[in-house]
Each structure stands twice: as structure tokens, then as C-alpha cells.
Amino acid sequence: MHNTNLEPAILTEYLLHLADDALILGHRNSEWCGHGPVLEQDIALTNIALDLIGQGRNFYQYAASTANQSGLRILQTVEEKEINEDSLAYLRDTREFRNCLLVEQTNGDWAKTIMRQFLFSSFQYLLYSKLQESRDSVIAGISAKALKEVTYHMRWSGEWVIRLGDGTEESRHRIMQAITELWTYTGELFAPTDYEKSAADAGIGANLPSLKTEWDKRVAEVFHEAILPHPGGTGEGGLTADPWMQSGGKSGLHSEHLGFILTELQFMQRAYPACEW
């Protein structure tokens, strides 16, 4: 064990949350493969997908080892088998996934995909910055590695937000629509679940509310540059000062979209159990 002050069940749930966020957003981005507006941007999104799925794999591998070491039963759907990264990704049902609602939202148009990436990467950048100092050395190592990748994702998506906001009437309209659709899922990023609180208290996870101010600042800077109204404000085009925030994904209560994602993601393992390439 790499730490002693967090129950294996809680540590595993926390790891699954980190892994699921990365896998589900990676899967969403991979849906763009072959459909990007131009080849370079198609490749960019596929690269980002690959990074995220790789980060997910690293967390799943660690989650599998903590679960196996402690004899934890986290899969309702499989029994008597040693858990591994594949069974965690391919054999859990929607209620067992711990990703936030934001990452499972549909791709929509280019603007919505960009906005989803920007809002999440800005959060993930701050999260991994903290987690690279985690008292759990494995989490620290995975996060330090991933931080370099996420920095690219944040910069790429932020530049696109600016381009679209400060672009044509059409692009501006679309990126504003994307903010309207997605903003309601940003509150959950900073509202800790019980397992996130325990992980933070143990010095293993990050204190989420403490990341909010910096995230607000970074998002506001880009929106300002993009001449976009900040949703927190009440000015023209802005939402209400205190918009309603959706939550539940991190506790397993998902929007209907996750079921569709898993249907595609898990098809091979469901149709041909234990198949390998």
C-alpha cells in the first residue's frame, strides 16, 4: 500500500472517479474521429482523447490493484474474477460510474465540444496541479505526468473559445449557446462527494472548493478575451447571478447520455465476453 490513512474502499472509489472523468471525456472526443472540421483539428481532438484515455487507464490500473489487494467487491456484474483495468472500464454499469455530468454531455457542435473541453481542462489543470503533491505517491506520479498533457488541452481549447467568441456572428452565437447549455454542470466540479472529502482530508485528494476561485479567474480571463459575457454576471447575455447547478454524476446518478456511451464503449465485451484482440 502506498498510504495507510484512507480506507481501501474510499480510495478505490476516488480513483474510479478520476479514471471515469478521463475515460468518458476521452470517449466523447473520440466520437469526433473522422468528423472534425479540418484534418488538423480532427487530429488534435483525437490526440486529446488518447491522452485522456491513457490517464484513465493509469487510474484504473491503480484502482484495480487497491481493490484486489483489499478483496474489495466493486463490480456487481462480474464475480470470482480478479479485477483489472479492462473489467473496470467495460463491465461496470451506469450507476457504478463516478464521472461528473459535464464530461458525459453530448458533443453537439464544434463550439459545444470546445466549451466542454475548456471548462473541464481548466478544472483538471488545477486538480492535477494539486494532486501531483498528493501523499499517495502513485496518484502524485500519474498526475504529474498528466499535467503536462492537460496544459496542452487547456491552451488549445482556450484559444478556440477566444477564436469563436471573437470571431463571426455565427461562431459567437454558437459558443454563447454552448455556455448556456454547459454552465449548469460546472458546479459539480467543485462540490465534493464524501469520498472526495475523505481523500482531501487524508492529504491524498484535492480540496475542491479551494480550486474554485482560481478556476473562476482563469475562465473569466478567457471569456473577457473572447468578449463573452461571464455566466456568473447578470449583464447582457449573461445568466443569472446564481444559476442552478446540476449534480449527481460523481455519486452514480447520471444523465441519460451515459447509458448510450456505455452501450457503444462496452459493446464488444458484452456481446463477446472476455474477447481479446
Add this chain to the structure above:
Amino acid sequence: MKIISDISIEKVREMLEEVTDPEVPVLTINDLGIVRDITLDGDRVEVTITPTYSGCPALDMIAANIRMTLLSYGFADVKVSNAISPAWTTDWMSEKGKQKLKEFGIAPPNAKPQFCNTNYFTENEAVQCPHCDSWNTRRISEFGSTACKALYQCKDCQEPFDYFKCH
């Protein structure tokens, strides 16, 4: 069947010169700087490698090729493990590797990593064209044909080229 005896770590490292990066075949894994450790125990050997990127799809193939290569030299058992920390950086790439990249038509990574820069629309890194040596180049995309590369174009000879980006 060859039998391995009295082998040195240096010798194992030489054997690993035969294992190349499937995505950039001119580079050996030594050139890339991803071999972190080699431990010997009689006719058993363990090689520890590190991924360039979290989702590097070549890593499993590299691990398999390490096994095949060392087994063919007569090792009884070859274990390949993966160490993620400390995170790989292009600083670990050998000078020979950088030279080979350039000859292959890929601009080698600059010495000063700029990944930590979070500013938007910052000046492009000055990257030298591997074809005509001009510094008059522009970045087309921060993401290239593989995770480790960015796409550039030379404004003098007009050729597009991959840049092995700093990381």
C-alpha cells in the same frame, strides 16, 4: 540456444539498441530516453521503461519487442515494468537521437521545454526546418500525427514537417 552468462548492464543496453519506437522507427528506445532501469539476476533481467505520454499506444508494443529481443539473446526470463514517475521529458532524448530525427525529416525538440506555459496565443516556439534549416517556420497545429509531435510548415521551402514537441 545461446546461454547468457557474465553479462553487464552496459551489454543489455547495447542489445536494446535493436528496439525502436514503432511510431518513429529511426529512434531506438535508448535514443528516446525511456529506459529508466535495468536489473540483472543471473539469466533473468528486468527492464523498466516510462511512457512518453499517458496514452502512448506504442508502449505495449515496445514492451513486447524488448522481451522478444532479450529472449533471443538467451535470457531465461525477461520482465518489463512501467514506471510513470518521474515523468518523461524530451530532455532525456539523446543528442544522437535528435540528429537522427532531423535526418528523418522531423524537427528535434528544442532544449527548453515550454509546456508549462499556460498563456493563450503565445508566440510560437522558433523551430528550425529539418529540410532547409530555415528558422522562418510557422506552427499549423499543436497536435500532429502522434501525441509527441506538432505540425509545422516552413515558410521558405514551403514543406510541412513534424516537430517532436518539448515535453
